[in-house]
Amino acid sequence: MDLSALNPVAIAVSLIVAATPLVFAAIGELVVEKSGVLNLGVEGMMIVGAIAGFAGANVTGSTTFGVLCALLAGAALSGVFAFMTQVLMSNQVATGLALTLFGLGLAAMLGQPYSGIPAPDFPRVWLPVLSDLPVVGRLLFSHDWLVYVSLLLAGTTAWVLTRTRAGLVLRAVGENHDAAHAIGYKVVLIRTGAILFGGACAGVGGAYLSLVASPLWVEGMTAGRGWIALAIVVFASWKPWRAVLGAYIFGGVTIAQLNLQALGVAIESQYLSMTPYLVTIVVLVIISADKRRARMNAPACLGRPFFAAG
């Protein structure tokens, strides 16, 4: 085995591509959960975003328009969830699962005319001088623009949640909806907004898969990434930067194991394939070991329906 054949820059670039869809979906779901709603439909919203983005980009030839379509489609699907859980008071867990099943089916149906065609090229950022720098140029300044958007999104979310009044209100609704309601905040409206934001993010994450990571449409192409995003939110103990870290660790382990295999490392590939999931489970165990801290991090009203009394 010759480890020098590994190109760390190339691995880092692939890692970012593998992690970015997870960053979008996880940040979206994090905001939803911070508002006290558990939406298990991330997988469904991602796959609908994937086909909407692919279709939009193919019809118009503009990948930017595709991303916009994905954003709207993800938000629209989450709108169904918001209506069911916030207005009709349906069970959040069941509705979320149904949303995933519905999304997978809907995407398969919508996607039929789009099988067998390639996606338009996705533009990469190119900055004079900077992008040409050795190592740093490829590592920092020549990704597709969605990578930068995903990091900006995480930063903005962290800032809004902890440093602004809007974030405080959102967290109040998630911690104690009765108290928030009593002092006059519109719980249902705020939660609906959070759900729509989560859907839009998941949709863009899906579009990243079908337009950048593997530019094509195949049924079921999200392959469980929505569930990973849900795990990452818990892994991150509901903190945006930790969610980014979680997504990058997951992406990194995936890419590292593929590269090690190509190098001919004598570890059974089943174990290598398992590692990203194992790492996630181990971190989850470590995080939840301290029960009081785990409880402090989780929004107190997570998953609980809100009835406006009086």
Add this chain to the structure above:
Amino acid sequence: MERRTFLAGLGATTAATTLGLGRARAQDPVKVGFIYVGPIGDFGWSYQHDQGRLAVEEEYGDKVQTSYLESVPEGPDAERALRQMAQSGHSLIFTTSFGYMNPTLKVAKQFPQVKFEHATGYKRDANVATYGSRFYEGRAVIGTIAGRMTKTNTIGYIASFPIPEVVRGINSAFLAARAVNPDVKIKIVWVNTWIDPGKEADAANALIEQGCDVIMQHTDSPAPLTIAEEKGIYAFGQAADMKEYAPTARLSSIIDDWAPYYIERVGMVMDGTWEATDTWKGIASGMVKIGDYNNVPEDVAAQADAIKDGIVAGTHHPFTGPIKKQDGSDWLAAGETADDGTLLGMNFYVEGVDGELPS
């Protein structure tokens, strides 16, 4: 209570829609079922099986009624899906992935009046037939092309699961490539899935980064081809032609054609001549087809054609000695060809393949 009724309703609707039930016909058509491991929209393995199903419908019209279940996971879920099909009046059921082998045999025992056909497996029973294609013949043809086209002398191979079918393909491709290019090496990445475009793309990128300039795959989605197109290297279509995904990068393809077999077997059930046979045919029968060459220089094409014609004529066998196993022990003596039994259970790499075969 609310959740229970909701889930029950959900279960009933998914079962009804995916099975495509409810088209009753007057003269009791023969019901034929298909179980697919991926979605029919994968444009690869499951898609080609579904093309076979459609060909059966076209051939027999009103005399047959087909239904299918797609994206059925291998393992216990498959058993449930199979039982559901067996109970709903199907007289012939095709299970189209290796991992359905044991579930098929188990359910077949419980429904002796139903006939089962399991693809790519090796266990049979009174009512379980097996069928498969000698894809390794196709691998020998595209392996020849890959061996000639690589400039870095490194071929990448994206493999799914370490089952004999896949191992055979790797060995066949490698032997063919080495026959035309003694310096060629093969790098293998196991992704442990049949279909996950994102992961297949990641695997393709990892192989390209490590110097591979021709990529072969034994997974079902066209993602590696799109990456090959983007990175300006070569790849091959898998199961379906896949040309539309990589007009420049795709050199050729191995295409599965199940239609003639499915039509024949359904006909046998209709006239009562069906038996639990084992069918394993290759290029000569048309079950394995080689896609058009694209960007392949004439002399390389001629070399690939010579291999193909030799296989059709029976004068060339992709596994012809002298061949040693990876550990250096003798396998085939000079001039000796591999017997089907060894090929069907192949669990070793041939000499020259790097890396350890996952068990």
